[in-house]
Amino acid sequence: MKMTRKTIKREAITLIVTLAALCILYFAFTLWLTFGKKKIYDKDGITIYANERVDPSMVAKVADEANSLLLKHRTKNKNTITCVFYDSDKEYRWRNLVIKSGSLAMNWIPTDFITFKPVDFAENKMFARLECLNNRSVSSVIAHEYVHTYQLHQLGFLRYRYYSFMNLWKIEGMAEYVSETSSFPLAKGLEYFTSSEKVQPSEDLEGEYFYFKSHLKADYLLRYKRIGEEEYWKTDFDQTSLEQEIREAIIIGQYRPDWEK
Numbered sequence: 627m628k629m630t631r632k633t634i635k636r637e638a639i640t641l642i643v644t645l646a647a648l649c650i651l652y653f654a655f656t657l658w659l660t661f662g663k664k665k666i667y668d669k670d671g672i673t674i675y676a677n678e679r680v681d682p683s684m685v686a687k688v689a690d691e692a693n694s695l696l697l698k699h700r701t702k703n704k705n706t707i708t709c710v711f712y713d714s715d716k717e718y719r720w721r722n723l724v725i726k727s728g729s730l731a732m733n734w735i736p737t738d739f740i741t742f743k744p745v746d747f748a749e750n751k752m753f754a755r756l757e758c759l760n761n762r763s764v765s766s767v768i769a770h771e772y773v774h775t776y777q778l779h780q781l782g783f784l785r786y787r788y789y790s791f792m793n794l795w796k797i798e799g800m801a802e803y804v805s806e807t808s809s810f811p812l813a814k815g816l817e818y819f820t821s822s823e824k825v826q827p828s829e830d831l832e833g834e835y836f837y838f839k840s841h842l843k844a845d846y847l848l849r850y851k852r853i854g855e856e857e858y859w860k861t862d863f864d865q866t867s868l869e870q871e872i873r874e875a876i877i878i879g880q881y882r883p884d885w886e887k
Contacts, residue, residue: 652737655734656708656737656739658721659710659734659741660708660710663675663676663677663710663711664676664677666680666685667682667685669686669689670689670693671693671703671704671705671706671707671772672689672693672706672707672709672768672772673706673708673709674689674709674710674711675709675711676710676711676747677711677713681747681748684747685747687750688750688763688764688765689765691750691763691765692764692765692766692768692769692772694765695765695766695769695804695805695806696769696772696776699803699804701772701776701804703776703779705738705772705775705776705779707738707739707740707768707771707772708738708739708740709740709741709742709771710742711741711742711744711745712741712742712743713744714744715727715743715744718742718743722741729743730742730743730755730762730767730809731743731767731770731771733774735774735778736778736783740768740771742764742767745764746764747764750763750764750765751763752767755809756830756831758814758831759810759811759831759834760807760808760809760810760887762807762809763807766805766806767805769804770801770802770805771801773800773801773804773805774797774801777800777801781859795836795840795843795844795865796840796844798836798840798841799840799841799842799844800858802840802841802844803844803848803849806886807885807886808838808885808887809837809838810827810831810834810835810837810838811887812883812885812886812887813887814827815835815838815839815842816876816883818835819838819839819842819869819873820873820876839869841883841885842872842883843863843865843869843872844858845884845885846875846881847868849884850875850881
């Protein structure tokens with residue numbers, strides 16, 4: 627059907643109005659996330675907003691350590707992420723519209739804005755959800771979240787979303803690998819993973835244990851087996867076989883995870 631000049635004009639106006647509405651919505655949302663916070667740090671692709679009373683030198687030290695992790699693992703590119711740190715769990719919940727309120731941070735992909743629970747910048751520490759879990763360094767969590775932005779730009783939005791739904795362990799495993807930390811204690815995780823009786827953690831710890839196993843698989847493939855990123859993404863690994871291979875390598879002493887606790 628041939629479009630008239632009037633129809634083309636109407637479609638163009640509709641497109642322009644839609645794009646303008648999306649831009650306004652994006653601007654309003656970023657204002658919502660950063661309202662009342664001060665820009666404390668802006669360097670090397672990391673911008674940090676926090677309470678104005680936060681010591682900028684402590685923030686810089688934390689950000690520099692995050693950058694060191696990203697450079698070490700070659701997951702640093704021209705992307706800029708904006709990190710917003712809140713003063714209380716309550717503020718974190720309502721600023722994030724009560725989405726994933728139990729997580730340490732929320733990555734608002736594809737906006738490149740990341741929100742964080744309260745942290746101790748002086749000690750470079752984020753507090754664990756439960757006492758039996760590890761406290762994470764702020765640097766490691768920033769690095770973890772930056773990797774998701776890196777993955778998005780490397781894979782493209784559609785492929786990134788595909789892996790998020792079909793192979794989430796690859797997405798989160800690589801981010802944990804770069805962070806070089808884990809919420810789930812290493813010794814306890816290996817005890818569960820290598821148990822011949824297939825003992826599993828309690829339901830309350832399933833999320834952290836999933837991240838632990840994802841980290842284990844990514845570390846085994848990327849560091850121990852030395853496969854490249856392209857192969858990591860394109861290979862359709864059978865998870866049962868891969869986990870069994872890793873389990874056997876750990877038991878006979880060929881492979882040992884390379885993070886501290």
